[in-house]
Amino acid sequence: MSTPTASPSTIRYAAVTFDCPDPAELARFYGEALGLPVVYSSDDFIMLGQEGSAGLGFSRLAGYRRPTWPDPSQEKRAHLDLGVDDLDAAQARLLALGAVEPASQPQPDRWRVLLDPAGHPFCISTLV
Numbered sequence: 001m002s003t004p005t006a007s008p009s010t011i012r013y014a015a016v017t018f019d020c021p022d023p024a025e026l027a028r029f030y031g032e033a034l035g036l037p038v039v040y041s042s043d044d045f046i047m048l049g050q051e052g053s054a055g056l057g058f059s060r061l062a063g064y065r066r067p068t069w070p071d072p073s074q075e076k077r078a079h080l081d082l083g084v085d086d087l088d089a090a091q092a093r094l095l096a097l098g099a100v101e102p103a104s105q106p107q108p109d110r111w112r113v114l115l116d117p118a119g120h121p122f123c124i125s126t127l128v
Contacts, residue, residue, distance in 0.1 A: 102115055
């Protein structure tokens with residue numbers, strides 16, 4: 001007689017959530033940059049996504065401190081890598097949406113580092 005075994009629960013990637021001072025501002029930036037609609041919204045949290053796909057969340061954090069990349073005094077915890085077809089065109093579009101270009105660019109011919117409106121570094125690259 002065999003004993004029934006419980007099947008393991010399925011685990012799936014659902015979202016990455018960024019802490020920030022203003023979820024609406026950051027959701028607007030990434031929503032426009034990536035063409036993602038808002039799927040959930042409250043005063044303190046906004047989720048962007050598409051049906052059946054992982055999303056991006058933005059959560060209000062009291063006392064939020066911007067990363068100081070590349071200065072390690074306030075380290076980044078994670079960053080996004082976004083694939084683009086044209087580095088210069090994508091950078092211009094993201095800057096127009098509110099991104100900031102930091103002075104330090106480790107390999108600007110391969111990828112560009114930009115800062116979102118809350119200061120999170122992210123990269124654009126034709127290699128992704």
